[in-house]
Amino acid sequence: MTNAANAVLSLHASRAAPSVWPEQHSSENIHRGGRMHHKLARRQFLKTVGLGALAATGMELLELPAVAAISPAFNTNSSNVARLLSGCCAYSYDKELRQGTMTLEDFILKAVELRLDGIDMTAYYFKSTDPKYLHGLRHLAYKHAVPFSGSACRASMVQADAKKRADCLKEIKKWVDVTEQLGASHLRIFAGKLPPDATLQQGIGWTVETMKAGCDYSAQKGITLGLEDHVGVSQSADVCLEIMQRVNSPYAGINLDITNYIPTASQDAYAQIAACVPYATHIHIRDHFYDHTPVDMDRVWQLFAKAGYKGYVSAEYERSLPGGDAAAVGVPKLVAEIQTLCRKYSSV
Incomplete structure (x- = not known):
């Protein structure tokens, strides 16, 4: 048996028979010197077996973070560590939800069924905004351990008319x-x-005016507003970043x-x-760009990882794209690719 294995067995034995450390039997010792003796013993144990052996024996024996057993250099406090969670937008099933199937x-x-980490509840499909109905959805999701990654509404802030901008703000508040x-x-x-006849700068100004007021309201409820590059x-x-x-x-x-x-x-x-990932609060995924060219998905996930994005990466399946299958076929395929890439590039 190796020295490392002997040391581990000794530690198990010491936990089974606390009399090995008699100082800890006194409550005064616990507050004064007993803990120090325990720490010294742990330090001696580290010297005896080495950090490499600890990874093989289980870091929980020393009450150290389990991640250290995987990689001592892994910094869990780093803002650059990506945390990528798979999701799906209700919009992916647009036809089915509209038709009532x-x-x-x-x-x-x-x-x-799809083993998703969360789902985005697109507002178009709510039967009602009555609290009883919404609470029923919330309860069903909780009972099945399905978090809501967010909701999504159609509120459009580029409105030349001040009254229409005020109406848009009311709509945003409603959906908040x-x-x-x-x-x-x-x-x-x-x-x-x-x-x-409106200029781009006017459109940006109207958006900023309404979104700022919307954020003042949503902040009171702990809710983030995500501007989509729609x-x-x-x-x-450049426009998205200026607005932010x-x-x-x-x-x-x-x-x-x-x-x-x-x-x-x-x-x-x-x-x-890449420029916008640092500001991303939610991500929607399709596998073809706006001009119908295929997306290099692995390259995109590398951008997420490099920026340290933490959040949901949600499928937003479009059957109208080239080669589009019915949602029953296309959504699981897209979700599976998202899950594979999230595992590849995420800390979870």
């Missing part, structure tokens, strides 16, 4: 309240398309849809994704 209750159970009732912490919102003014990383800087709220982020950025002469889609 699937309900949001069914979607929650589908999440169990719904999100709170669901027990989720994130709400996706849109900027929107420019109206005729069709319209926000299909540019001007809103300047810890409750503002980017709901990063990796497929929607329009490439420019100086920035392709990947460069724009």
